[in-house]
Amino acid sequence: MKFASIVAAAFASAPALAWGTDHYADVKLGLQLAKDAGLKVMRTWAFHDNNRTYVSGGLPQYGTGAENTVMQFFEKDGSVKIDLSKLDVVIEAAEATNMKLILALTNNWADYGGMDVYTVNLGGRYHDDFYRLPAIKKAFKNYISAVVNRYKDSPAVFAWEIANEPRCGADGTRNLPRGPDCTPATITSWVSEMSTYIKSLDPNHLVTTGSEGGFNRQSDDWTYNGADGTDFDAEIKLPNIDFNTFHSYPQYWSKTTDWVVQWIKDHAAAGATAKKPVLHEEYGWTDKSTRIATLSKWQKASLDLEVSDMYWQFGTSKFSYGKNHDDRNTIYLEDDEAQPLVYEHAAAVNAANGGAAPTKPTTTATATSKPSTTLSTTSKPTVTGGPTVPRYGQCGGASWTGPTVCASPYTCKEQNQWYSQCL
Numbered sequence: 001m002k003f004a005s006i007v008a009a010a011f012a013s014a015p016a017l018a019w020g021t022d023h024y025a026d027v028k029l030g031l032q033l034a035k036d037a038g039l040k041v042m043r044t045w046a047f048h049d050n051n052r053t054y055v056s057g058g059l060p061q062y063g064t065g066a067e068n069t070v071m072q073f074f075e076k077d078g079s080v081k082i083d084l085s086k087l088d089v090v091i092e093a094a095e096a097t098n099m100k101l102i103l104a105l106t107n108n109w110a111d112y113g114g115m116d117v118y119t120v121n122l123g124g125r126y127h128d129d130f131y132r133l134p135a136i137k138k139a140f141k142n143y144i145s146a147v148v149n150r151y152k153d154s155p156a157v158f159a160w161e162i163a164n165e166p167r168c169g170a171d172g173t174r175n176l177p178r179g180p181d182c183t184p185a186t187i188t189s190w191v192s193e194m195s196t197y198i199k200s201l202d203p204n205h206l207v208t209t210g211s212e213g214g215f216n217r218q219s220d221d222w223t224y225n226g227a228d229g230t231d232f233d234a235e236i237k238l239p240n241i242d243f244n245t246f247h248s249y250p251q252y253w254s255k256t257t258d259w260v261v262q263w264i265k266d267h268a269a270a271g272a273t274a275k276k277p278v279l280h281e282e283y284g285w286t287d288k289s290t291r292i293a294t295l296s297k298w299q300k301a302s303l304d305l306e307v308s309d310m311y312w313q314f315g316t317s318k319f320s321y322g323k324n325h326d327d328r329n330t331i332y333l334e335d336d337e338a339q340p341l342v343y344e345h346a347a348a349v350n351a352a353n354g355g356a357a358p359t360k361p362t363t364t365a366t367a368t369s370k371p372s373t374t375l376s377t378t379s380k381p382t383v384t385g386g387p388t389v390p391r392y393g394q395c396g397g398a399s400w401t402g403p404t405v406c407a408s409p410y411t412c413k414e415q416n417q418w419y420s421q422c423l
Contacts, residue, residue, distance in 0.1 A: 023089065023320075024089050024092065024093060025320065026319045026320050026321070027089055027090055027093040028093040028096055028097060029316075029318060029319065030314070030316060030319065030324075031093050031094055031096075031097040031099045032097045033316050033318065033333055034099065034314060034333075035097050035098065035099055037333055037338075037342050037343055037346055038342075038343060038346025038347060038349075038350055039099075039314075039342070039346060040099070040100060041099070041100040041101070041102060041158050041310070042094070042099055042100070042101055042102070042314065043101070043102040043103075043104065043161070043281065043310060044090060044101060044102075044103065044104070045103075045104050045107070045112060045164070046071075046087055046103035046104055046105055046147050047071060047072065047104065047105055047106050047107065047112065047113065047114070047143070048069055048070050048071045048072070048086070048112045048113060049062075049070070049071070049072045049073075049074070049106075049112065049113025049114060049117040049118070050070040050072070050073050050074070050113060050117070051074050051113070051117045051120065051121060052073060052074055052075050052076045053074070053076055053120075053121070058120075059116065059120065059174070059175065059176050060110040060113075060114070060116035060117065060120070060174055060175050060176060061110055061173070061174040061175075062110035062111060062112065062113050062114065062116075062117070062174065068086075069086050070083070070086075070113075071083060071084055071086055071087060072113070072143055074117060074118075074121045078121075080139065080142070080143075082142075082143065082146045084146065084147065084150055087147070087151075091151055091154050091156050091157075094154075094156035095154060095155060095156045099156065100156060100157070100158035101156050101157060101158055102158055102159045102160075102161050102208070102281075103147070103151070103157065103159070103160055103161060104161040104163065104164045104210055105140075105143070105144055105147060105160065105161060105162060105163060106118075106140065106143075106162075106163045106164070107163065107164045107165075108163060108164060108165045108166050108167050108170055109164070109165065109170055109171060109174075109175065110170070110171060110174040110175050114164075115127065115130040115163070115166075115170075116130070116170070116175050116176045118130055118136050118139050118140060119133075119136060119176060120176070122135045122136045122139055123135060123136075124136055124176070125176070125179070126176055126177055126178060126179030126182075127168070127169055127170050127175055127176040127177060127178055127179070128168045128169070128178060128179045128181075128182035128186060128229070129176075129179065131166075131182070131186050131187055131189075131190040132186065132190075137190075137193070137194075140194070141194075141197055144194070144197065144198060144201070145201060148160060148198060148201045148202050149201060149202075152201065152202040152204070152205065157205055158205075158206065159205060159206035159207065159208050159242070159243075160198050160202070160205060160206070160207050160208070161207075161208050161209070161210040161245075162191060162194045162195060162198070162207070162208070162209055162210055163209070163210045164210045165210060165211065165212050165247065166187055166190075166191070166209070166210065166211060166229075166230065167187075167212070167214075167228045167229050167230065168182035168183070168186065168187065168228060168229030169182075169228070169229070182229050183226070183229065184216040184226040184229055184230060184231035184234065185231075186229060187229045187230055187231070188231050188234045188235055188238070191209055191235050191238060191241065192238050192240070195207045195209075195238060195240035195241050196239075196240045198240070199240045206242040206243060207240055207241060207242055208241065208242065208243050208244060208245055208279070209235050209241060209244055209245055210245055210281070211230050211232065211235060211244060211245050211246065211247075212228070212230065212245075212246060212247040213230070213232050213244070213245065213246020213247060213263070213267055214226065214227070214228045214229075214230035214231070214232060215230075215231065215232050215233060215266070215270075216230070216231035216232075216233065216234065217233075223253065223255075223263075232244060232246065232267065232270055233270055233273075233274075236270060236271065236274040236276050236278070237274050241276075242276065242277075243271075243276055243277040243278060243279055244267075244270075244271070244274075244276065244278055244279070245278070245279045245280075245281040246263070246267045246278065246279075246280060246281065247280075247281055247282035247283065247312075248260045248263060248264075248280065248282070248283040248284075248298065249282075249283070249284055250285075251285065251286055251287075257285075257294050257297060257298075260283070260298055261297065261298065261301045264280060264298065264301045264302060264305065264307060265301070265305065267280070267307070268305040268306075268307050271307075277308065278307055278308070279307070279308045279309070279310065280298070280302055280307055280308065280309035280310065281309075281310050282310065282311075282312040282313075283295070283298055283309065283310075283311060283312060284311070284312040284313070284328075284329030285329065286328040286329055288337070291331075291337055291341070292337050292340055292341060295311065295341050296340060296341065296345075299341070299345050303348060303349065303352065306352075311331060311341065311342070312329050313327065313329060313330050313331070314330070314331070314333075315330035315331055315332035315333065316332055316333045316334065317332055317334050318333075318334070354387075354388075354403075387403040387405070388403065388405050388406060388407040388408075396412055
């Protein structure tokens with residue numbers, strides 16, 4: 001199995017894109033600019049947790065952002081309040097621009113709340129209690145249910161992501177400490193349980209882990225020996241995981257740029273063994289003077305191996321407030337480096353998939369005000385003739401407007417209501 005028209009596609013991650021019910025125009029503008037650059041899927045946070053009992057200096061020490069962007073409050077009386085109106089903005093804008101979304105449901109790290117906010121409110125002591133304690137898992141399932149049931153009929157949803165970078169431990173300073181008994185089996189069991197639960201709510205969408213891609217093999221390398229509590233090979237074999245993810249930050253991990261090329265090859269091989277797609281979901285390089293050479297090498301490796309990839313992270317200077325946040329990895333569409341790393345990479349991917357190559361727009365996209373419409377679903381289009389689609393290419397699905405006839409001897413087979421694939 002491979003992604004339909006997303007094989008080796010140029011993705012972008014944009015967690016900062018989501019915030020604020022009064023920023024519909026900016027969200028839509030960002031998505032439209034990404035679409036114009038040839039990007040077809042964006043990844044964003046579908047969570048933002050706030051602990052009402054938080055004490056300054058306590059754990060987790062999270063950056064909550066503006067309170068009016070919080071999606072889940074853990075109240076002082078022990079109750080939980082969920083308000084998804086902020087996420088509605090992103091879903092509506094994605095529908096309006098025909099952009100697909102990977103929606104991450106919680107965070108391993110302290111940013112925007114995440115796992116430890118559940119844990120400190122529900123009797124946990126260690127970071128990895130999030131994966132074990134029944135009360136915590138019940139609360140997380142409650143949030144999953146709220147999000148999935150609200151948006152499962154939206155054509156904007158590409159996949160549900162269980163968590164961003166789940167590990168046995170986290171920051172060590174801003175997060176709760178790692179417990180003594182967490183192993184790769186702990187997280188694999190939790191991924192199995194949560195993926196099964198998501199599929200029970202929505203069997204029609206893809207589910208993925210959000211993992212950094214750590215292996216659990218015989219090795220002296222911590223990224224390969226299960227030290228962080230993940231087991232890529234075991235996770236990708238789970239029946240309700242449709243594709244698995246891996247990330248690359250060699251500067252933070254004390255690795256070389258060539259190491260990443262091998263990292264990509266090893267995950268591609270693991271996916272081939274499991275007969276499932278893999279996604280290079282995050283990769284970044286902070287040195288702008290060598291970024292083009294570095295990322296281009298990784299992107300070429302992904303293209304050669306037909307591995308999908310998403311760079312970290314999307315940027316533009318055209319928002320109403322100017323540039324979005326630069327975490328030193330951000331690639332702004334207006335910068336020269338975007339030409340090879342975004343526009344040309346997207347063109348190469350789209351060409352490999354039999355689609356038209358995007359060109360860098362010469363006009364400026366215009367922000368529009370938020371419409372008064374509510375979330376909608378899109379009916380399946382009628383399959384018609386047109387240019388032929390190569391094997392594994394997309395040939396149909398809700399909101400699909402591209403070619404629908406497969407190259408011989410392949411036929412267009414429905415995978416779910418959102419996409420059909422030439423197989």
